[in-house]
Amino acid sequence: MPFPNTKATEFEERFAAFQDARFGICVVNGAAALEVALRAAGIEAGDEVVVPAYTWVATALAVVYLNAVPVFADIDPNTYCMDPDALAGAVTDRTRAVIPVHLAMGIADMDRIGQIAEQHNLAVIEDCARMHGGRWRGKGVGSIGDIGCFSFQSSKVMTSGEGGIILTNQTELAQRCQSLVNCGRKEPGYDSFDGWMLGWNYRMTEFQAAVLLAQLERLDDQTRLREENAAYLSRRLEEIGGVRPLVRDPRATRVAHYEYLFRYSSEELKGLLRDRFVEALIAEGIPCESYNFLAHRSPLFALKASQYPEARRRYGEEFDPKQVSCPVAERVAYHEAIYLHHPMLLGKKQDMDDIADAIIKIKTNVHELL
Numbered sequence: 001m002p003f004p005n006t007k008a009t010e011f012e013e014r015f016a017a018f019q020d021a022r023f024g025i026c027v028v029n030g031a032a033a034l035e036v037a038l039r040a041a042g043i044e045a046g047d048e049v050v051v052p053a054y055t056w057v058a059t060a061l062a063v064v065y066l067n068a069v070p071v072f073a074d075i076d077p078n079t080y081c082m083d084p085d086a087l088a089g090a091v092t093d094r095t096r097a098v099i100p101v102h103l104a105m106g107i108a109d110m111d112r113i114g115q116i117a118e119q120h121n122l123a124v125i126e127d128c129a130r131m132h133g134g135r136w137r138g139k140g141v142g143s144i145g146d147i148g149c150f151s152f153q154s155s156k157v158m159t160s161g162e163g164g165i166i167l168t169n170q171t172e173l174a175q176r177c178q179s180l181v182n183c184g185r186k187e188p189g190y191d192s193f194d195g196w197m198l199g200w201n202y203r204m205t206e207f208q209a210a211v212l213l214a215q216l217e218r219l220d221d222q223t224r225l226r227e228e229n230a231a232y233l234s235r236r237l238e239e240i241g242g243v244r245p246l247v248r249d250p251r252a253t254r255v256a257h258y259e260y261l262f263r264y265s266s267e268e269l270k271g272l273l274r275d276r277f278v279e280a281l282i283a284e285g286i287p288c289e290s291y292n293f294l295a296h297r298s299p300l301f302a303l304k305a306s307q308y309p310e311a312r313r314r315y316g317e318e319f320d321p322k323q324v325s326c327p328v329a330e331r332v333a334y335h336e337a338i339y340l341h342h343p344m345l346l347g348k349k350q351d352m353d354d355i356a357d358a359i360i361k362i363k364t365n366v367h368e369l370l
């Protein structure tokens, strides 16, 4: 079976066009998409790559996989995406790339990140695993930096169980990505054995591509509904006090709402701890979670210095998360962030009212929980 076959080719073309990119390359999952993107961008052992501290661990581990060095940048307290000032402060003469993550309700400031990247000649790899359909000043995410990486894992707003896609506007990067996911073959196809680089088998199946083609059909309608419900819920939360929605950057002209993230202030609920509040909200029938999303504190960020000698240079024999200081991300992770998963935003206005009313009930009766 040639790769990409008819369904994968069609999906690559349609999804790339949907996000305003020239090329799409289907791949097994979002983590592999990041790894391939970094390789295609020429990242090598010892190079430093700046990633936000607040992200799923794969953003940072893709860098470690190449024996390159992830450097953690703090986040903006309003959007929870990478703070461009923290990026500027993290750049050294070894920095070669930056991976801004578009975190579900916010899009990283691609204007400033782009300027800083240009100034220091950094590749920009957008992690769009949670931002299908997102637009920054009207332009599709994943087509703004050099490469964009999406995931279609089972929790995402578009899914084929597992899966991913890489987008780019640059012919050479597209060719390199194609080869890297297709065992090094120079040309797309399966019976072609003309190799030109070390590649691996990260190919997507036709079954997955067929499922994704169907999912793409409904994405616009679902995104619209999530946007409407999220805007209404944000208005309600603002009236309550003690909980606040994230601040929407007006340049983020469309967001996916993979999660509805909001900010909790325990001071405004008489000191009730965030995790206790989450338990109470769940008890009121509202599924939600606190959001401890620090890549460098994840138990999965298990660096073995002997296997990753370049990371050892920066982080020592035993990686100690305490040596990374990102105070905003830490406050957000341990005290502030709460999320509702995207299917909840496909409900009716009444469902949003139920969420807001449950929060009011907890706030009114907070003394019983203290």
Ligand SMILES: Cc1ncc(COP(=O)(O)O)c(C=O)c1O
Pocket: 029, 030, 031, 032, 055, 056, 058, 059, 101, 127, 129, 130, 151, 152, 153, 162, 163, 164
């Ligand atoms: C921000 C982010 N980056 C990368 C990934 C990796 O994607 P996958 O699970 O498809 O490997 C995820 C998946 O959850 C993610 O949320």
